[in-house]
Amino acid sequence: DAGVIQSPRHEVTEMGQEVTLRCKPISGHDYLFWYRQTMMRGLELLIYFNNNVPIDDSGMPEDRFSAKMPNASFSTLKIQPSEPRDSAVYFCASSLNKMGTDTQYFGPGTRLTVL
Amino acid sequence: DQQVKQNSPSLSVQEGRISILNCDYTNSMFDYFLWYKKYPAEGPTFLISISSIKDKNEDGRFTVFLNKSAKHLSLHIVPSQPGDSAVYFCAAAARRNTDKLIFGTGTRLQVFP
Numbered sequence: 001d002a003g004v005i006q007s008p009r010h011e012v013t014e015m016g017q018e019v020t021l022r023c024k025p026i027s028g029h030d031y032l033f034w035y036r037q038t039m040m041r042g043l044e045l046l047i048y049f050n051n052n053v054p055i056d057d058s059g060m061p062e063d064r065f066s067a068k069m070p071n072a073s074f075s076t077l078k079i080q081p082s083e084p085r086d087s088a089v090y091f092c093a094s095s096l097n098k099m100g101t102d103t104q105y106f107g108p109g110t111r112l113t114v115l
Numbered sequence: 116d117q118q119v120k121q122n123s124p125s126l127s128v129q130e131g132r133i134s135i136l137n138c139d140y141t142n143s144m145f146d147y148f149l150w151y152k153k154y155p156a157e158g159p160t161f162l163i164s165i166s167s168i169k170d171k172n173e174d175g176r177f178t179v180f181l182n183k184s185a186k187h188l189s190l191h192i193v194p195s196q197p198g199d200s201a202v203y204f205c206a207a208a209a210r211r212n213t214d215k216l217i218f219g220t221g222t223r224l225q226v227f228p
Contacts, residue, residue: 004158031214042220043204056215091158103149104216106158
């Protein structure tokens with residue numbers, strides 16, 4: 001398996017623009033997680049899905065952020081409008097089943113820069 | 116509010132010596148703890164875990180110790196190798212309540228020759 005795939009790897013945009021990050025989880029994995037990494041806060045969980053259903057979005061910073069998982073092999077994280085403070089590395093991860101009996105497999109991340 | 120804290124942002128160790136990375140947590144509901152390693156431009160990868168029913172778990176050069184009364188865990192790497200140079204994240208979960216991991220801010224380990 002190719003692992004978790006994320007695109008784009010790098011994104012530079014201007015404040016106010018819409019940004020869409022994409023993720024393809026490992027085939028057969030039931031859980032998908034979106035994280036944001038910053039120097040100050042480390043790895044923060046934004047939202048996670050189980051069987052394509054959002055379970056916990058309490059980490060989503062504000063209404064400018066939204067995430068979808070239309071099918072088992074694809075998820076998007078959208079920021080609209082983007083702001084400079086959204087600049088960070090965004091990771092997608094997937095796991096086979098309930099955490100504790102498996103671990104999360106991370107993608108390579110998308111480095112977002114908002115000017 | 117950081118429920119998982121890694122108070123040392125960086126650590127430098129000589130090759131062959133022991134590396135000790137520390138992690139503290141505040142939530143007494145956490146019952147499962149993990150360490151992830153991250154190289155530049157890559158996603159974190161799982162390294163080792165420990166359940167709260169144990170106080171030690173060993174995997175080759177890596178050992179994790181858990182002190183529940185102090186709400187503290189540590190990762191020992193013996194002997195340290197230059198390839199161990201990476202950022203190490205501590206993570207915790209309350210498996211009975213949720214499927215999500217709470218990560219710390221990470222510690223950057225540099226192993227020099």
